[in-house]
Structures are given as C-alpha cells and as structure tokens.
Amino acid sequence: MQLAFALTVATCIIIAIWHKFWARKHGDRRPEPPVIPTYIPIFGHAFGMIWYKKEYYKQLRDKCHLPIVTLPLPGSKIYAAFSVPIIQAIQKHSKTLAFQPIQAKFSVKLCGASKDALRILKKDMDPENGTYGNIYVSMHKALNPGETLNELNRAMISRVCDFVDTIQRPPAESINVNLAEWLRHHLTAATTDAVYGPHNPFRDQAVEKAFWIFEREIPKLIFLPDWLALRGARNRKVVADAFKRYFLSGHHDQASGLVKDFYASEIEYGFSMSDRSLFEVGHALAVLGNTSSAVFWLVFYVFSSPEALQEIRQEVSTIMTTSINEASGKKEYIVDLRKVNASCPTLVSCFREAIRLHSIGISLRQVCKDTVLNDTYRLDKDAMVLMPTIAIHTDPALWGDDVNSFNYRRFHHSNPRKIPPAAFRSFGGGTTLCPGRHFATTQIMAWTTMLVMRFDVEPATGGPWVQPTTENANLANVMAMPDNDIEVKITSREECQNGTWRVIASDKEAMFSITAEDLEEKK
Numbered sequence: 381m382q383l384a385f386a387l388t389v390a391t392c393i394i395i396a397i398w399h400k401f402w403a404r405k406h407g408d409r410r411p412e413p414p415v416i417p418t419y420i421p422i423f424g425h426a427f428g429m430i431w432y433k434k435e436y437y438k439q440l441r442d443k444c445h446l447p448i449v450t451l452p453l454p455g456s457k458i459y460a461a462f463s464v465p466i467i468q469a470i471q472k473h474s475k476t477l478a479f480q481p482i483q484a485k486f487s488v489k490l491c492g493a494s495k496d497a498l499r500i501l502k503k504d505m506d507p508e509n510g511t512y513g514n515i516y517v518s519m520h521k522a523l524n525p526g527e528t529l530n531e532l533n534r535a536m537i538s539r540v541c542d543f544v545d546t547i548q549r550p551p552a553e554s555i556n557v558n559l560a561e562w563l564r565h566h567l568t569a570a571t572t573d574a575v576y577g578p579h580n581p582f583r584d585q586a587v588e589k590a591f592w593i594f595e596r597e598i599p600k601l602i603f604l605p606d607w608l609a610l611r612g613a614r615n616r617k618v619v620a621d622a623f624k625r626y627f628l629s630g631h632h633d634q635a636s637g638l639v640k641d642f643y644a645s646e647i648e649y650g651f652s653m654s655d656r657s658l659f660e661v662g663h664a665l666a667v668l669g670n671t672s673s674a675v676f677w678l679v680f681y682v683f684s685s686p687e688a689l690q691e692i693r694q695e696v697s698t699i700m701t702t703s704i705n706e707a708s709g710k711k712e713y714i715v716d717l718r719k720v721n722a723s724c725p726t727l728v729s730c731f732r733e734a735i736r737l738h739s740i741g742i743s744l745r746q747v748c749k750d751t752v753l754n755d756t757y758r759l760d761k762d763a764m765v766l767m768p769t770i771a772i773h774t775d776p777a778l779w780g781d782d783v784n785s786f787n788y789r790r791f792h793h794s795n796p797r798k799i800p801p802a803a804f805r806s807f808g809g810g811t812t813l814c815p816g817r818h819f820a821t822t823q824i825m826a827w828t829t830m831l832v833m834r835f836d837v838e839p840a841t842g843g844p845w846v847q848p849t850t851e852n853a854n855l856a857n858v859m860a861m862p863d864n865d866i867e868v869k870i871t872s873r874e875e876c877q878n879g880t881w882r883v884i885a886s887d888k889e890a891m892f893s894i895t896a897e898d899l900e901e902k903k
C-alpha cells in the first residue's frame with residue numbers, strides 16, 4: 381500500500397516537472413528563430429557587432445535571408461529581426477516584448493542616477509503592481525499635436541527665423557562655415573531656448589560643449605563602469621549641475637510644457653533633486669541627439685542635387701505668401717509649413733530619403749514572458765530582441781536595386797514603386813514610436829525652407845560635393861553623424877535680398893504624416 385502511494389506521488393512529481401520544463405519548451409512545437417553560427421565560438425557575434433558596427437546587421441541579413449535569427453552571446457541570448465511583418469508582430473506584443481525594463485536600466489546607467497532611482501523605476505516596471513512606464517507618458521502627451529506642442533513649435537520657429545536673419549548679407553559677402561558643427565550649434569540654441577525658456581542652461585557655452593562631449597562618450601558610459609568612462613561622466617556632471625541650479629532656482633516654471641510636465645511626474649515618482657538633474661541630461665539627449673544630423677543630410681542632398689533643389693524652390697514658392705509691409709515698404713515673405721505635406725512632395729520625399737539613408741537606430745525589446753510571433757517562432761523569456769533599422773532601410777527587396785543611393789523621388793507619389801509605410805522606420809514604431817517626430821520635423825522643415833529659399837550653399841573649395849562617410853557614427857544615436865565636416869560657402873540669393881522672411885506653423889494638427897502610425901491615424 382505504502383509502495384503504491386509512493387509510486388503515485390513520484391509519478392505526479394515527474395509529470396509536474398515534465399509539464400513545467402519540457403512541455404513549456406516543446407509543447408507547441410514552435411521553434412526558436414534559427415541560430416546563426418559563427419567562426420569564432422561563443423564570442424563571434426559580440427565580436428562582429430563591435431568590429432563591423434552598423435554594417436554587421438546588413439551582413440547577417442544577407443547571410444541568412446531569414447525574418448528573425450537567434451544570436452547566442454556569452455551569458456545572454458539575442459534575437460535580431462530583419463523583416464517588416466516580424467517587426468510589426470514584435471511591436472504588437474508590447475507587454476511581453478517590452479522596452480520599459482531596458483529603458484529603466486539604460487537610463488539609470490546612461491545618466492549616472494542613483495540606486496534609489498533604479499529601485500523606483502524597477503518597481504514601476506513590475507508587471508503586477510507597477511504603472512509600467514507611466515513616467516514617460518507625460519513626455520508623449522506634451523509632444524503630441526496640441527497646444528503644448530504648438531507653443532514649443534512657435535518658440536523654436538521664431539528663434540530659427542531670427543538666427544537665419546543674422547546670416548543674410550549682400551551676395552558679395554558670403555560666409556563660410558563647417559556645416560555639421562554650425563547646424564548643431566544653432567539647432568541646439570533654437571531648440572533648448574524653446575524647451576527650457578529664458579533661463580536655458582545651454583546658453584552657457586561650457587554647458588553646450590560638455591553636453592556634446594558627453595554625447596560622444598555614451599557607448600562607454602552604457603557598457604563600461606563609470607571609472608572607465610571618466611570623460612563622459614565628468615562632462616555629464618557639468619550639464620547635470622547646470623540643471624540642478626536651474627531647477628533649484630525655479631527657472632523651469634518659465635519653461636515649455638514639456639519640461640514642466642516631466643518634472644512634475646518625476647516629483648510624483650519620488651526622485652531626488654540630484655537624480656532629476658541627471659535624468660534631465662538624458663531628456664536633453666532625446667531632444668537634441670538626432671535633429672541636427674537630419675538637417676545636415678537633408679541640406680547636403682538638396683544642395684548637391686540641382687534638379688531636386690530647383691523643384692523644391694518651385695514647390696516652396698507655391699506655399700509662400702508675399703505682401704508689402706506698409707510701415708517699412710519692404711516685401712514680407714511668409715512660408716506656411718502647414719502646407720508642406722500637401723504641396724511640397726519633392727521636399728517631403730527628399731527629407732524621408734535623407735533620413736532613410738542615415739538611420740542607424742536599433743529598437744530594443746526585452747522578452748518578459750515566452751512569446752510566439754505570428755504563429756511561427758517562439759521567443760524565450762529573458763532574451764533581448766533587436767530591430768536594427770539599417771537592415772530594413774537597406775533591403776533591396778523592399779526598396780529596389782538603387783537602395784543605397786539617394787533617389788530624391790523615392791517617396792514621391794509619381795514613383796511607381798510603392799513602399800510599405802511600415803518599412804520607413806526612422807522614428808521607430810509601435811508603443812515607442814518617437815514622440816518628438818512632429819517637433820523634429822517642423823524644425824527640420826523650418827531650417828530647410830529658409831536655407832533653400834534665401835541662400836545658395838556650395839562647398840567652400842569650389843569643387844563638387846563629396847559625401848562624408850559614417851563609419852565612425854555613434855551607435856547610441858538614431859541618425860548617423862558624418863565622420864568629417866564639410867566647409868560650405870553660404871551666399872544670399874539676389875532675388876531674396878529686399879524683404880523679411882517668416883515661417884509659420886499649424887495651430888491645429890500634426891503637419892507631417894510620415895510614419896505608418898500617423899498615416900493610419902489620418903485615414
């Protein structure tokens with residue numbers, strides 16, 4: 381009798397163990413994405429990522445021709461996705477394939493915040509009891525079409541226009557600038573004035589300089605301990621200290637809604653003043669990190685493609701109104717950005733094409749629970765999912781054989797090759813779709829329309845435009861910075877001498893629908 385009882389208990393235990401382990405792994409028979417072997421055992425993929433940088437994902441895509449693969453790494457497992465339908469499936473599972481746990485860890489490491497801050501964020505990410513990243517919702521709200529965004533846009537546009545006025549001079553007196561550096565400095569000034577208000581800490585040149593040094597050092601700050609990333613940590617502190625003084629003086633009361641709302645959420649979460657100041661360095665990075673590179677590439681392509689330049693000038697003149705100012709007797713030119721989407725298809729196409737070619741962002745997700753994608757592959761808990769934009773943006777199957785060259789009409793309605801909207805991923809997608817895309821696009825269009833209409837821009841050498849490489853681009857960014865700068869000569873156009881110029885923007889709705897999500901919403 382005792383033996384029978386013991387056997388029954390043992391059988392139950394065996395069945396329970398079988399159910400827990402074997403059935404969980406193999407019960408539905410759906411496999412994990414295929415493992416990609418490497419010549420170097422264990423460390424092969426890690427080595428490939430470090431050595432070939434962004435190019436590694438293109439190599440893997442071309443080597444395996446699979447929608448998603450498994451890359452075993454020492455102590456962890458990574459899945460890399462190379463197809464639009466698989467990426468869309470990943471984005472749909474936003475609870476089990478989540479960005480927030482990664483965001484919590486990365487933001488604390490990147491900003492050098494305290495263990496207390498990590499504890500608060502981790503608690504928030506608890507799937508049972510946490511609000512699961514509610515803190516970032518305030519940022520999304522402020523940047524969605526609405527009054528807070530309108531105010532931000534108005535403040536930014538007015539600074540862009542004021543600055544562009546200062547470079548207007550008689551055509552014989554052109555100016556020479558290093559394009560990337562010049563744009564970065566003046567975009568930083570216009571953006572941070574709009575975001576942080578009259579006491580903008582970035583008006584101190586030492587703070588701006590420290591911020592951009594910190595930005596270059598981000599990969600070290602994320603992957604190495606702080607004592608091996610001293611330069612980044614030291615410069616981050618310069619910026620964080622400036623923010624601390626700003627907050628302690630209550631200067632954020634005069635800032636944009638974006639800063640005020642986020643600051644209020646941080647207080648609600650219980651972060652210390654020191655952590656709030658450090659996290660603000662991270663926010664500044666989201667706000668500033670990518671827009672100036674996007675303007676650089678757009679300006680580079682537009683001014684180096686005479687046909688595109690001519691078409692864009694023609695298009696912008698159709699959305700421009702001209703009147704005579706009664707007091708000064710001068711002409712007033714007003715460019716209404718609200719009309720760009722509908723009336724400037726070549727400009728919009730050039731913008732999308734320029735950022736398509738230079739998007740190197742990698743969207744990340746953590747597998748919080750075993751998840752099956754489209755009834756095909758099983759992703760195992762605790763692994764990480766990578767969605768490298770470059771693998772999608774350079775796939776000839778999607779874009780055609782000229783995928784690697786600038787085709788200024790690629791996104792033009794006259795192009796017979798129709799691209800699936802979800803294949804354009806410069807702003808990411810799903811729940812982590814860039815909330816700053818409307819602000820960024822408005823700023824990019826304000827700069828580009830002003831430069832295109834008022835100036836001629838050409839290489840200072842007098843020779844042809846030479847495209848810079850992006851081999852050393854900082855992989856912490858979404859847009860690749862050029863490896864070297866280009867010195868350009870900026871000359872005012874004769875026909876635009878006698879007048880004042882202004883850009884205005886929408887009060888009502890998002891002006892630019894360029895992501896799959898925005899296009900869907902518009903339907």
Ligand code: HEM
Pocket residue numbers: 483516519523666667668670671674735741742743744805806807808809811812813814815816817819820858859
């Ligand atoms: C051309 C300029 C920009 C590009 C290409 C860009 C692109 C992106 C991408 C690809 C992501 C990540 C999406 C993902 O992982 O799926 C992202 C996230 C984000 N971006 Fe942008 N961005 C730009 C400008 C801006 C600006 C100007 C702001 C703020 C004013 C901003 C705020 C953010 C924020 C807050 C996030 C994190 C969203 C979240 O975690 O929920 N971005 N951006």
